[in-house]
Amino acid sequence: MRPYLPSLQSLLAFEAAARHLSFTRAAQELELTQTAISHQIKTLEDRLGTKLFVRVRNALSLTPAAREYLVSVNDAISVLSLATERTRKNKTNTVLTVTCLPTYATTCLIPALPDFQDRHPDITVHLATSATFDEFERNTYDVAIRYGSGRWPSVRADLLHTEQFFPVCAPRLLDGLQGRQPAEVLKALRQVRTYFYSMYQDDWPKWLEAAGMAHAEFHGESVFHLQLTSLSAAVEGVGIAIGRTPLIDRDLARGQLVEPFDVRVNSSSSYYVTSPTSKSKQDKVRAFRDWALSYFSHAT
Missing domain, CATH: 3.40.190.10 (Periplasmic binding protein-like II)
Structure with a gap:
């Protein structure tokens, strides 16, 4: 059986009432009547099987169960609000995984990344470093700055720096x-x-x-x-x-x-911007490769 999920309207009514400790002010914020807020809270309490508000001397207060529930409700509303805002603005978040040796990351790539991010604000770079070459053989990355001969199986490699x-x-x-x-x-x-x-x-x-x-x-x-x-x-x-x-x-x-x-x-070795051949034509990979080849050719 599908678990019970309260309506978004009842959660918004509960959150506003809990924040203001007033059904009247919650109704004003949500542009509803006080009766509608009361009805939403009563329905929510019935489905949860517990009281959420108590009145003491005409003052509204939260029950212990309501205080605990409010934390999760706030989190859920925040997640929905952020997702809705991203969708409304039609922004996508493309993740690009880049890996390289630690020294190269610190001295070369990280200082250059602001330029890439300015040019491609829709791409989020996840940078991983490894001091061993074994990590590069796993092909779990989108792009790798690799050091060596430039000849690796099932990898596209473009010369980035000689040494x-x-x-x-x-x-x-x-x-x-x-x-x-x-x-x-x-x-x-x-x-x-x-x-x-x-x-x-x-x-x-x-x-x-x-x-x-x-x-x-x-x-x-x-x-x-x-x-x-x-x-x-x-x-x-x-x-x-x-x-x-x-x-x-x-x-x-x-x-x-x-x-x-x-x-x-x-040196007999050089630095190459590489990607697994299965990913080399992806837009995000192509964007990083083209940027790196252009940026570092002008930097040297």
């Missing part, structure tokens, strides 16, 4: 080191290393070899988990770290990081 890596540090660490040889500069600074689980993943050896300083020495070493923390350490002056474009572009532009040397190494 270069090179040492960066806070400007103040170079005070007094101007004019010195690169090897001397490194020897005066603490090396910031980045590891993922048990492996170093910062490409210091590749850069040192490319710069002709494979056997360079440092003043010390500090080790951080993930690029997000090692780059933050570099900004705060902990030492010199390997920075990677586009992750450090904003910090370089703002002067929070500087590039002490003129040797950059091209």
Whole structure:
């Protein structure tokens, strides 16, 4: 049997009467007669099997059951009001699920999102991050900013950023080191290393070899988990770290990081805006892909 649901009119009558503690004022608000309000309340009480109002010395008050019921009634009316307003204004709420690596989210995507939201106010972005590449294999997302070769099965991938890596540090660490040889500069600074689980993943050896300083020495070493923390350490002056474009572009532009040397190494990996082929033609996915390709091409 279908459960009993009171009419919306009786719920509105109850809510207004409970709020005003007056049938007369409730009737005025709802543009009904006091008799009509009384009838709605009486019908509701009969169906609920409990009293909702009591009169004490000509003053109206709520019973304990009514106070408890009023909380749920208010919630229900609020939900209906919001849904009605959205429908009346003919606004739809399209959700787009985007996933990417944490460092990319923090340094690149989140600062750019206000531009996307201004251009597509009807799309709500749900941003998820994962430090492991396994998450991207599940294809539970609409769009992913993926890092790698660009060759993944059943995925559309468009090149978003190429990558270069090179040492960066806070400007103040170079005070007094101007004019010195690169090897001397490194020897005066603490090396910031980045590891993922048990492996170093910062490409210091590749850069040192490319710069002709494979056997360079440092003043010390500090080790951080993930690029997000090692780059933050570099900004705060902990030492010199390997920075990677586009992750450090904003910090370089703002002067929070500087590039002490003129040797950059091209990476074999890049960033791609991707989507499962089954979703790649959806309007919301196409909107984000077109925006990302345009926005970041002008940002670099």
